[in-house]
Amino acid sequence: xxxxxxxxxxxxxxxxxxxxxxxxxxxxxxxxxxxxxxxxxxxxxxxxxxxxxxxxxxxxxxxxxxxxxxxxxxxxxxxxxxxxxxxxxxxxxxxxxxxxxxxxxxxxxxxxxxxxxxxxxxxxxxxxxxxxxxxxxxxxxxxxxxxxxxxxxxxxxxxxxxxxxxxxxxxxxxxxxxxxxxxxxxxxxxxxxxxxxxxxxxxxxxxxxxxxxxxxxxxxxxxxxxxxxxxxxxxxxxxxxxxxxxxxxxxxxxxxxxxxxxxxxxxxxxxxxxxxxxxxxxxxxxxxxxxxxxxxxxxxxxxxxxxxxxxxxxxxxxxxxxxxxxxxxxxxxxxxxxxxxxxxxxxxxxxxxxxxxxxxxxxxxxxxxxxxxxxxxxxxxxxxxxxxxxxxxx
Ligand code: FAD
Numbered sequence: 001x002x003x004x005x006x007x008x009x010x011x012x013x014x015x016x017x018x019x020x021x022x023x024x025x026x027x028x029x030x031x032x033x034x035x036x037x038x039x040x041x042x043x044x045x046x047x048x049x050x051x052x053x054x055x056x057x058x059x060x061x062x063x064x065x066x067x068x069x070x071x072x073x074x075x076x077x078x079x080x081x082x083x084x085x086x087x088x089x090x091x092x093x094x095x096x097x098x099x100x101x102x103x104x105x106x107x108x109x110x111x112x113x114x115x116x117x118x119x120x121x122x123x124x125x126x127x128x129x130x131x132x133x134x135x136x137x138x139x140x141x142x143x144x145x146x147x148x149x150x151x152x153x154x155x156x157x158x159x160x161x162x163x164x165x166x167x168x169x170x171x172x173x174x175x176x177x178x179x180x181x182x183x184x185x186x187x188x189x190x191x192x193x194x195x196x197x198x199x200x201x202x203x204x205x206x207x208x209x210x211x212x213x214x215x216x217x218x219x220x221x222x223x224x225x226x227x228x229x230x231x232x233x234x235x236x237x238x239x240x241x242x243x244x245x246x247x248x249x250x251x252x253x254x255x256x257x258x259x260x261x262x263x264x265x266x267x268x269x270x271x272x273x274x275x276x277x278x279x280x281x282x283x284x285x286x287x288x289x290x291x292x293x294x295x296x297x298x299x300x301x302x303x304x305x306x307x308x309x310x311x312x313x314x315x316x317x318x319x320x321x322x323x324x325x326x327x328x329x330x331x332x333x334x335x336x337x338x339x340x341x342x343x344x345x346x347x348x349x350x351x352x353x354x355x356x357x358x359x360x361x362x363x364x365x366x367x368x369x370x371x372x373x374x375x376x377x378x379x380x381x382x383x384x385x386x387x388x389x390x391x392x393x394x
Contacts, residue, residue: 004028007265010303012310013084019066020081023059024088030055031092039093039217040355046216048099048176056100057130061085079313083258087309090262091269094365095217097259098372102172102218103127105252107134110181113247114194114236123179123196137168137182137197137223138245144170145378148242148394151192153225155184162230164195164203168223170372174199175206175221181236182225183245192245194236203228214368249373250323254312256373257329260337261305263362263369267337268298270358271344274351285347294343301336308333324386331379334370341366 004025005013016024035049042049061067067077077085089097111123111134126132143150153166164184174180180197199206205224212220238244272295275286285291308329315321341363345352348359355361370376381393 007268007299007302008306009299010307012306015080015310016084017070017078017081019069020078020084023064023066023081024084027059027085028088028092030059031089035092035096040358040361043093043095043216043361044355046210046212046219048217048219049096052096052099053103053130053133053176060129061104062128079316080310082255083261083309083313086255086258087262087265090259091266092262093217093266094259094263094362094369095215097262098215098368099173099218101252101255101259102135103130103133105255106136106248107177107181109248109251110134110136110194110236110239111196113251114181114239114244116237119196119237132178133173133176134179134181135171135173135177136248137171137174137180138249139168139170141167141169141222145375146394148246151183151185153182153184154187155193155195155230156187157232160232162193162195162232162235164197164225164228164230166225168221168225170209171221171223172218173221174223175208175219180223182223183239184225191241192239194239194245195230196234196236197225197228197230201228201230212368214364214366216364250326253326253330253373254309254316254321256369257305257312257326257333258309260330260333260366260369261302261309263366264298264302264305264333264337264340267341267344267359267362267366268295268302270362271295271298271347274348274357274359278349278351291347294347298340298343301340305333305336324383327374327379327382330374331376331383334366334376337366338370 001013001021067081068074086097089100108127111127112120115123127134138147140152142152155162155164164182166184177199182195182197183192184195186193197204203226207222208219209222275291276284278285312325312329315325344359345363348357351357352359385391
Protein backbone atom coordinates (compact mmCIF):
# COMPACT_ATOMS: atom_id res chain seq x y z
CA UNK A 1 0.00 0.00 0.00
CA UNK A 2 2.83 2.38 0.84
CA UNK A 3 4.31 1.82 -2.62
CA UNK A 4 1.00 2.71 -4.25
CA UNK A 5 0.26 5.75 -2.06
CA UNK A 6 3.59 6.96 -0.58
CA UNK A 7 2.19 10.50 -0.21
CA UNK A 8 -0.75 9.35 1.96
CA UNK A 9 0.76 10.38 5.30
CA UNK A 10 -2.55 10.03 7.15
CA UNK A 11 -2.88 6.38 6.00
CA UNK A 12 -6.37 6.98 4.62
CA UNK A 13 -5.76 4.32 1.97
CA UNK A 14 -5.53 1.75 4.80
CA UNK A 15 -9.34 1.82 4.92
CA UNK A 16 -9.56 0.33 1.41
CA UNK A 17 -10.31 -3.38 1.13
CA UNK A 18 -7.70 -5.76 -0.32
CA UNK A 19 -9.82 -6.14 -3.48
CA UNK A 20 -10.02 -2.37 -3.92
CA UNK A 21 -6.26 -2.01 -3.52
CA UNK A 22 -5.72 -4.77 -6.08
CA UNK A 23 -7.97 -2.97 -8.58
CA UNK A 24 -6.22 0.36 -7.96
CA UNK A 25 -2.80 -1.25 -8.42
CA UNK A 26 -3.91 -2.70 -11.79
CA UNK A 27 -5.19 0.73 -12.80
CA UNK A 28 -2.00 2.49 -11.70
CA UNK A 29 0.20 -0.08 -13.50
CA UNK A 30 -1.82 0.31 -16.69
CA UNK A 31 -1.50 4.10 -16.60
CA UNK A 32 2.21 4.03 -15.81
CA UNK A 33 3.22 1.28 -18.24
CA UNK A 34 0.99 1.99 -21.21
CA UNK A 35 0.22 5.69 -21.04
CA UNK A 36 3.17 7.35 -19.21
CA UNK A 37 5.53 7.38 -22.21
CA UNK A 38 3.24 9.54 -24.38
CA UNK A 39 1.08 11.51 -21.97
CA UNK A 40 2.89 14.85 -22.38
CA UNK A 41 2.93 14.42 -26.16
CA UNK A 42 -0.85 13.94 -26.10
CA UNK A 43 -1.19 17.05 -23.97
CA UNK A 44 0.92 19.16 -26.33
CA UNK A 45 -0.82 17.83 -29.45
CA UNK A 46 -4.31 17.90 -27.88
CA UNK A 47 -4.98 14.26 -28.75
CA UNK A 48 -6.74 11.52 -26.78
CA UNK A 49 -4.77 8.28 -26.21
CA UNK A 50 -6.57 5.87 -28.52
CA UNK A 51 -7.27 2.90 -26.24
CA UNK A 52 -7.96 4.80 -23.03
CA UNK A 53 -11.73 4.54 -23.08
CA UNK A 54 -11.75 0.84 -24.01
CA UNK A 55 -9.09 0.05 -21.42
CA UNK A 56 -11.18 1.75 -18.73
CA UNK A 57 -14.20 -0.27 -19.87
CA UNK A 58 -12.22 -3.50 -19.53
CA UNK A 59 -11.51 -2.70 -15.87
CA UNK A 60 -15.25 -3.22 -15.38
CA UNK A 61 -15.47 -0.54 -12.70
CA UNK A 62 -19.23 -0.80 -12.09
CA UNK A 63 -19.32 -4.60 -11.66
CA UNK A 64 -15.77 -5.77 -10.91
CA UNK A 65 -16.01 -8.54 -8.26
CA UNK A 66 -12.83 -7.21 -6.59
CA UNK A 67 -14.82 -4.15 -5.52
CA UNK A 68 -17.61 -6.15 -3.90
CA UNK A 69 -15.50 -8.57 -1.84
CA UNK A 70 -16.81 -8.48 1.73
CA UNK A 71 -19.55 -5.99 0.77
CA UNK A 72 -22.53 -8.32 0.46
CA UNK A 73 -25.62 -6.61 -0.91
CA UNK A 74 -23.73 -3.54 -2.19
CA UNK A 75 -24.79 -2.39 -5.66
CA UNK A 76 -22.05 0.14 -6.37
CA UNK A 77 -18.34 0.34 -5.54
CA UNK A 78 -17.72 1.96 -2.15
CA UNK A 79 -17.54 5.74 -1.99
CA UNK A 80 -14.03 5.59 -0.54
CA UNK A 81 -13.00 3.48 -3.52
CA UNK A 82 -14.62 6.00 -5.88
CA UNK A 83 -12.46 8.70 -4.30
CA UNK A 84 -9.31 6.64 -4.76
CA UNK A 85 -10.20 5.67 -8.33
CA UNK A 86 -10.52 9.36 -9.29
CA UNK A 87 -7.39 10.09 -7.27
CA UNK A 88 -5.24 7.52 -9.08
CA UNK A 89 -6.32 8.65 -12.56
CA UNK A 90 -6.04 12.36 -11.67
CA UNK A 91 -2.60 11.82 -10.12
CA UNK A 92 -1.62 10.58 -13.56
CA UNK A 93 -3.52 13.09 -15.71
CA UNK A 94 -6.39 15.50 -15.13
CA UNK A 95 -7.79 15.45 -18.69
CA UNK A 96 -8.15 11.67 -18.58
CA UNK A 97 -9.93 11.72 -15.23
CA UNK A 98 -12.23 14.43 -16.58
CA UNK A 99 -13.01 12.36 -19.68
CA UNK A 100 -13.85 9.44 -17.43
CA UNK A 101 -15.80 11.72 -15.06
CA UNK A 102 -18.09 13.16 -17.74
CA UNK A 103 -18.89 9.66 -18.98
CA UNK A 104 -19.15 7.74 -15.69
CA UNK A 105 -20.48 10.64 -13.63
CA UNK A 106 -22.47 13.48 -15.21
CA UNK A 107 -23.35 11.57 -18.39
CA UNK A 108 -24.15 8.22 -16.80
CA UNK A 109 -26.15 9.87 -14.00
CA UNK A 110 -28.19 11.91 -16.50
CA UNK A 111 -29.53 8.58 -17.76
CA UNK A 112 -29.68 6.92 -14.34
CA UNK A 113 -31.58 9.71 -12.57
CA UNK A 114 -33.29 11.22 -15.62
CA UNK A 115 -34.33 8.09 -17.50
CA UNK A 116 -37.60 6.18 -17.30
CA UNK A 117 -37.43 2.53 -16.17
CA UNK A 118 -37.15 1.43 -19.81
CA UNK A 119 -34.48 4.04 -20.62
CA UNK A 120 -32.45 3.04 -17.55
CA UNK A 121 -32.76 -0.65 -18.46
CA UNK A 122 -31.61 0.01 -22.02
CA UNK A 123 -28.86 2.60 -21.55
CA UNK A 124 -27.26 1.97 -18.15
CA UNK A 125 -25.73 -1.47 -18.89
CA UNK A 126 -24.36 -0.18 -22.21
CA UNK A 127 -22.90 2.93 -20.57
CA UNK A 128 -21.43 0.96 -17.70
CA UNK A 129 -19.70 -1.50 -20.03
CA UNK A 130 -18.49 1.42 -22.20
CA UNK A 131 -20.29 -0.07 -25.21
CA UNK A 132 -21.85 3.39 -25.52
CA UNK A 133 -20.03 6.61 -24.71
CA UNK A 134 -21.72 9.67 -23.34
CA UNK A 135 -21.09 13.19 -22.04
CA UNK A 136 -23.11 16.04 -20.50
CA UNK A 137 -24.44 19.03 -22.46
CA UNK A 138 -25.72 21.78 -20.20
CA UNK A 139 -23.52 24.92 -20.42
CA UNK A 140 -24.10 27.44 -23.22
CA UNK A 141 -21.96 30.20 -24.73
CA UNK A 142 -23.87 32.87 -22.77
CA UNK A 143 -24.76 30.86 -19.66
CA UNK A 144 -22.31 29.16 -17.30
CA UNK A 145 -22.80 30.04 -13.63
CA UNK A 146 -26.36 31.25 -14.27
CA UNK A 147 -27.38 28.22 -16.29
CA UNK A 148 -30.18 27.37 -13.82
CA UNK A 149 -32.39 30.20 -14.95
CA UNK A 150 -30.64 31.16 -18.14
CA UNK A 151 -30.84 28.23 -20.58
CA UNK A 152 -31.54 29.52 -24.10
CA UNK A 153 -31.60 26.21 -25.99
CA UNK A 154 -35.24 25.49 -26.74
CA UNK A 155 -37.38 22.38 -27.18
CA UNK A 156 -40.71 22.68 -28.98
CA UNK A 157 -43.14 19.78 -29.02
CA UNK A 158 -44.63 18.81 -32.38
CA UNK A 159 -46.77 15.67 -32.10
CA UNK A 160 -44.53 12.80 -30.95
CA UNK A 161 -41.39 14.79 -31.61
CA UNK A 162 -39.45 17.62 -30.05
CA UNK A 163 -37.54 20.20 -32.11
CA UNK A 164 -34.31 21.42 -30.48
CA UNK A 165 -32.57 24.68 -31.33
CA UNK A 166 -29.61 26.36 -29.65
CA UNK A 167 -25.94 26.05 -28.79
CA UNK A 168 -23.92 24.32 -26.06
CA UNK A 169 -20.36 25.21 -25.09
CA UNK A 170 -17.50 23.40 -23.35
CA UNK A 171 -19.09 19.97 -23.65
CA UNK A 172 -16.32 17.50 -22.80
CA UNK A 173 -15.99 14.53 -25.14
CA UNK A 174 -19.16 15.22 -27.19
CA UNK A 175 -17.25 14.48 -30.41
CA UNK A 176 -16.40 11.02 -29.03
CA UNK A 177 -19.88 10.26 -27.67
CA UNK A 178 -22.56 7.96 -29.07
CA UNK A 179 -25.36 9.53 -27.05
CA UNK A 180 -25.48 13.08 -25.67
CA UNK A 181 -27.88 14.18 -22.93
CA UNK A 182 -28.80 17.71 -24.02
CA UNK A 183 -30.70 20.02 -21.68
CA UNK A 184 -33.16 22.49 -23.24
CA UNK A 185 -36.11 24.61 -22.13
CA UNK A 186 -39.60 23.50 -23.09
CA UNK A 187 -41.01 26.59 -24.81
CA UNK A 188 -44.49 25.85 -23.50
CA UNK A 189 -43.76 25.42 -19.79
CA UNK A 190 -40.47 27.31 -19.53
CA UNK A 191 -38.98 24.33 -17.65
CA UNK A 192 -35.81 22.52 -18.70
CA UNK A 193 -36.01 18.96 -20.00
CA UNK A 194 -33.37 16.42 -21.06
CA UNK A 195 -33.06 14.90 -24.53
CA UNK A 196 -30.98 12.03 -25.87
CA UNK A 197 -29.25 13.33 -28.99
CA UNK A 198 -26.99 11.35 -31.31
CA UNK A 199 -24.11 13.19 -32.99
CA UNK A 200 -25.00 11.85 -36.46
CA UNK A 201 -28.55 13.28 -36.31
CA UNK A 202 -29.53 15.90 -38.90
CA UNK A 203 -28.98 19.43 -37.59
CA UNK A 204 -26.28 18.49 -35.03
CA UNK A 205 -22.90 20.11 -35.55
CA UNK A 206 -20.02 19.46 -33.12
CA UNK A 207 -16.86 21.57 -33.21
CA UNK A 208 -13.80 21.02 -31.04
CA UNK A 209 -12.66 24.16 -29.18
CA UNK A 210 -9.04 24.88 -30.15
CA UNK A 211 -6.13 26.46 -28.29
CA UNK A 212 -7.04 25.60 -24.71
CA UNK A 213 -4.29 26.14 -22.16
CA UNK A 214 -5.77 23.57 -19.76
CA UNK A 215 -6.99 19.98 -20.07
CA UNK A 216 -5.63 19.81 -23.60
CA UNK A 217 -6.15 16.03 -23.86
CA UNK A 218 -9.92 16.06 -23.38
CA UNK A 219 -11.68 17.64 -26.36
CA UNK A 220 -14.16 20.31 -25.27
CA UNK A 221 -16.74 21.16 -27.87
CA UNK A 222 -19.39 23.52 -29.12
CA UNK A 223 -22.61 21.74 -30.13
CA UNK A 224 -24.93 23.57 -32.51
CA UNK A 225 -28.50 22.31 -32.69
CA UNK A 226 -30.46 23.44 -35.71
CA UNK A 227 -34.02 22.05 -35.78
CA UNK A 228 -32.86 18.72 -34.35
CA UNK A 229 -35.75 16.25 -34.12
CA UNK A 230 -35.94 14.04 -31.02
CA UNK A 231 -38.70 11.47 -30.52
CA UNK A 232 -40.66 11.71 -27.26
CA UNK A 233 -39.32 8.28 -26.27
CA UNK A 234 -35.80 9.75 -26.47
CA UNK A 235 -36.65 12.46 -23.96
CA UNK A 236 -35.26 11.73 -20.50
CA UNK A 237 -38.59 11.20 -18.80
CA UNK A 238 -37.57 12.18 -15.28
CA UNK A 239 -35.96 15.54 -16.06
CA UNK A 240 -38.77 18.01 -15.51
CA UNK A 241 -37.13 21.02 -13.92
CA UNK A 242 -33.75 22.40 -12.92
CA UNK A 243 -33.91 20.55 -9.61
CA UNK A 244 -33.66 17.29 -11.56
CA UNK A 245 -30.54 18.54 -13.39
CA UNK A 246 -29.13 19.82 -10.09
CA UNK A 247 -29.46 16.28 -8.72
CA UNK A 248 -27.13 15.06 -11.47
CA UNK A 249 -24.65 17.92 -10.95
CA UNK A 250 -24.72 17.51 -7.23
CA UNK A 251 -24.10 13.74 -7.48
CA UNK A 252 -20.72 14.35 -9.08
CA UNK A 253 -19.44 17.52 -7.43
CA UNK A 254 -17.63 15.46 -4.81
CA UNK A 255 -15.89 13.82 -7.77
CA UNK A 256 -14.24 17.13 -8.64
CA UNK A 257 -12.92 17.44 -5.08
CA UNK A 258 -11.51 13.93 -5.55
CA UNK A 259 -9.91 14.83 -8.88
CA UNK A 260 -8.39 18.00 -7.44
CA UNK A 261 -6.79 15.90 -4.70
CA UNK A 262 -5.31 13.39 -7.14
CA UNK A 263 -3.99 16.22 -9.29
CA UNK A 264 -2.28 17.72 -6.23
CA UNK A 265 -0.62 14.37 -5.58
CA UNK A 266 0.53 14.26 -9.23
CA UNK A 267 2.02 17.73 -8.91
CA UNK A 268 3.83 16.76 -5.70
CA UNK A 269 5.22 13.66 -7.39
CA UNK A 270 6.49 15.61 -10.41
CA UNK A 271 8.09 18.19 -8.10
CA UNK A 272 9.77 15.56 -5.93
CA UNK A 273 11.19 13.83 -9.01
CA UNK A 274 12.69 17.12 -10.10
CA UNK A 275 14.26 18.33 -6.84
CA UNK A 276 16.15 15.10 -6.28
CA UNK A 277 17.73 15.35 -9.76
CA UNK A 278 18.33 19.05 -10.18
CA UNK A 279 21.62 20.43 -8.76
CA UNK A 280 22.36 24.10 -8.05
CA UNK A 281 25.24 25.55 -5.98
CA UNK A 282 26.81 22.09 -6.04
CA UNK A 283 24.03 20.02 -4.52
CA UNK A 284 20.53 18.73 -5.22
CA UNK A 285 17.97 21.46 -4.64
CA UNK A 286 16.03 19.00 -2.42
CA UNK A 287 18.71 19.68 0.21
CA UNK A 288 17.75 23.37 0.60
CA UNK A 289 15.50 24.47 3.45
CA UNK A 290 13.36 26.87 1.41
CA UNK A 291 12.62 24.08 -1.07
CA UNK A 292 11.74 21.63 1.69
CA UNK A 293 9.33 24.11 3.27
CA UNK A 294 7.39 24.34 -0.01
CA UNK A 295 7.35 20.57 -0.42
CA UNK A 296 6.03 20.30 3.13
CA UNK A 297 3.28 22.83 2.31
CA UNK A 298 2.28 20.82 -0.75
CA UNK A 299 2.22 17.64 1.34
CA UNK A 300 0.19 19.44 4.03
CA UNK A 301 -2.32 20.67 1.45
CA UNK A 302 -2.60 17.12 0.15
CA UNK A 303 -3.25 15.70 3.63
CA UNK A 304 -6.01 18.28 4.18
CA UNK A 305 -7.60 17.54 0.81
CA UNK A 306 -7.41 13.78 1.29
CA UNK A 307 -9.02 13.94 4.69
CA UNK A 308 -11.91 16.08 3.42
CA UNK A 309 -12.44 13.54 0.61
CA UNK A 310 -12.39 10.59 2.99
CA UNK A 311 -14.98 12.25 5.22
CA UNK A 312 -17.12 13.20 2.21
CA UNK A 313 -16.98 9.59 1.04
CA UNK A 314 -18.05 8.44 4.52
CA UNK A 315 -20.98 10.88 4.47
CA UNK A 316 -22.03 9.68 1.02
CA UNK A 317 -21.86 6.07 2.15
CA UNK A 318 -24.14 6.93 5.10
CA UNK A 319 -26.53 9.00 3.00
CA UNK A 320 -25.57 12.21 4.85
CA UNK A 321 -24.09 13.91 1.80
CA UNK A 322 -25.20 17.53 1.39
CA UNK A 323 -24.71 20.59 -0.74
CA UNK A 324 -22.59 22.52 1.75
CA UNK A 325 -20.24 19.58 2.32
CA UNK A 326 -19.63 19.06 -1.41
CA UNK A 327 -19.30 22.76 -2.18
CA UNK A 328 -16.83 23.14 0.69
CA UNK A 329 -14.77 20.21 -0.58
CA UNK A 330 -14.83 21.37 -4.22
CA UNK A 331 -13.98 24.96 -3.30
CA UNK A 332 -11.21 24.20 -0.81
CA UNK A 333 -9.58 21.31 -2.67
CA UNK A 334 -9.45 23.31 -5.93
CA UNK A 335 -7.91 26.22 -4.04
CA UNK A 336 -5.30 23.97 -2.41
CA UNK A 337 -4.57 22.45 -5.79
CA UNK A 338 -4.07 25.86 -7.36
CA UNK A 339 -1.77 26.97 -4.54
CA UNK A 340 0.24 23.74 -4.67
CA UNK A 341 0.77 23.55 -8.43
CA UNK A 342 2.07 27.11 -8.31
CA UNK A 343 4.63 26.08 -5.66
CA UNK A 344 5.64 23.04 -7.71
CA UNK A 345 5.92 25.17 -10.83
CA UNK A 346 8.14 27.63 -8.97
CA UNK A 347 10.38 24.91 -7.55
CA UNK A 348 10.95 23.41 -11.00
CA UNK A 349 12.35 26.71 -12.31
CA UNK A 350 12.48 27.31 -16.05
CA UNK A 351 11.99 23.62 -16.79
CA UNK A 352 8.68 23.89 -14.96
CA UNK A 353 7.15 25.60 -17.96
CA UNK A 354 8.17 22.77 -20.31
CA UNK A 355 5.60 20.05 -20.91
CA UNK A 356 8.16 17.24 -20.60
CA UNK A 357 8.59 17.86 -16.85
CA UNK A 358 4.90 17.05 -16.07
CA UNK A 359 4.39 19.90 -13.63
CA UNK A 360 3.40 22.32 -16.44
CA UNK A 361 0.50 20.00 -17.30
CA UNK A 362 -0.80 19.92 -13.71
CA UNK A 363 -0.23 23.67 -13.34
CA UNK A 364 -2.32 24.45 -16.42
CA UNK A 365 -4.99 21.81 -15.81
CA UNK A 366 -5.63 23.12 -12.29
CA UNK A 367 -7.15 26.23 -13.87
CA UNK A 368 -9.97 24.21 -15.42
CA UNK A 369 -10.64 22.30 -12.19
CA UNK A 370 -10.91 25.65 -10.42
CA UNK A 371 -13.67 26.69 -12.85
CA UNK A 372 -15.80 23.71 -13.82
CA UNK A 373 -18.65 22.13 -11.79
CA UNK A 374 -19.27 25.43 -10.02
CA UNK A 375 -16.57 28.11 -9.93
CA UNK A 376 -14.90 29.10 -6.67
CA UNK A 377 -17.34 31.99 -6.31
CA UNK A 378 -20.47 29.96 -7.04
CA UNK A 379 -19.52 27.32 -4.47
CA UNK A 380 -18.70 30.10 -1.99
CA UNK A 381 -22.15 31.60 -2.61
CA UNK A 382 -23.82 28.24 -1.99
CA UNK A 383 -21.96 27.98 1.32
CA UNK A 384 -22.72 31.63 2.10
CA UNK A 385 -26.42 31.03 1.53
CA UNK A 386 -26.37 28.14 4.00
CA UNK A 387 -24.44 30.18 6.57
CA UNK A 388 -26.59 33.31 6.42
CA UNK A 389 -29.92 32.13 5.07
CA UNK A 390 -29.59 34.79 2.35
CA UNK A 391 -29.08 33.93 -1.29
CA UNK A 392 -26.67 36.45 -2.79
CA UNK A 393 -26.93 35.09 -6.32
CA UNK A 394 -30.38 33.75 -7.24
P1 FAD B 1 -19.13 32.61 -15.91
O1 FAD B 1 -20.36 32.05 -15.34
O2 FAD B 1 -19.26 33.57 -17.01
O3 FAD B 1 -18.29 33.26 -14.74
C1 FAD B 1 -17.22 34.20 -14.94
C2 FAD B 1 -16.73 34.65 -13.57
O4 FAD B 1 -17.77 35.34 -12.88
C3 FAD B 1 -16.33 33.47 -12.66
O5 FAD B 1 -15.21 33.82 -11.90
C4 FAD B 1 -17.55 33.30 -11.77
O6 FAD B 1 -17.24 32.71 -10.52
C5 FAD B 1 -17.97 34.75 -11.60
N1 FAD B 1 -19.39 34.89 -11.23
C6 FAD B 1 -20.49 34.51 -11.95
N2 FAD B 1 -21.60 34.82 -11.27
C7 FAD B 1 -21.21 35.41 -10.11
C8 FAD B 1 -21.90 35.95 -8.99
N3 FAD B 1 -23.23 35.93 -8.90
N4 FAD B 1 -21.17 36.48 -7.98
C9 FAD B 1 -19.81 36.46 -8.03
N5 FAD B 1 -19.10 35.97 -9.06
C10 FAD B 1 -19.79 35.44 -10.08
N6 FAD B 1 -20.25 22.31 -19.02
C11 FAD B 1 -21.06 21.27 -19.43
O7 FAD B 1 -22.28 21.40 -19.48
N7 FAD B 1 -20.52 20.07 -19.78
C12 FAD B 1 -19.17 19.84 -19.75
O8 FAD B 1 -18.71 18.73 -20.06
C13 FAD B 1 -18.31 20.90 -19.33
N8 FAD B 1 -16.95 20.73 -19.30
C14 FAD B 1 -16.14 21.79 -19.05
C15 FAD B 1 -14.75 21.66 -19.20
C16 FAD B 1 -13.91 22.75 -19.05
C17 FAD B 1 -12.46 22.61 -19.29
C18 FAD B 1 -14.47 24.02 -18.69
C19 FAD B 1 -13.59 25.23 -18.54
C20 FAD B 1 -15.81 24.14 -18.53
C21 FAD B 1 -16.68 23.05 -18.69
N9 FAD B 1 -18.07 23.19 -18.59
C22 FAD B 1 -18.90 22.14 -18.98
C23 FAD B 1 -18.66 24.46 -18.24
C24 FAD B 1 -18.40 24.91 -16.80
O9 FAD B 1 -19.23 24.24 -15.92
C25 FAD B 1 -18.53 26.43 -16.76
O10 FAD B 1 -17.37 26.96 -17.39
C26 FAD B 1 -18.67 26.99 -15.36
O11 FAD B 1 -19.91 26.67 -14.82
C27 FAD B 1 -18.47 28.50 -15.32
O12 FAD B 1 -19.22 29.14 -16.30
P2 FAD B 1 -18.54 30.21 -17.28
O13 FAD B 1 -17.27 29.62 -17.80
O14 FAD B 1 -19.56 30.60 -18.28
O15 FAD B 1 -18.14 31.42 -16.37
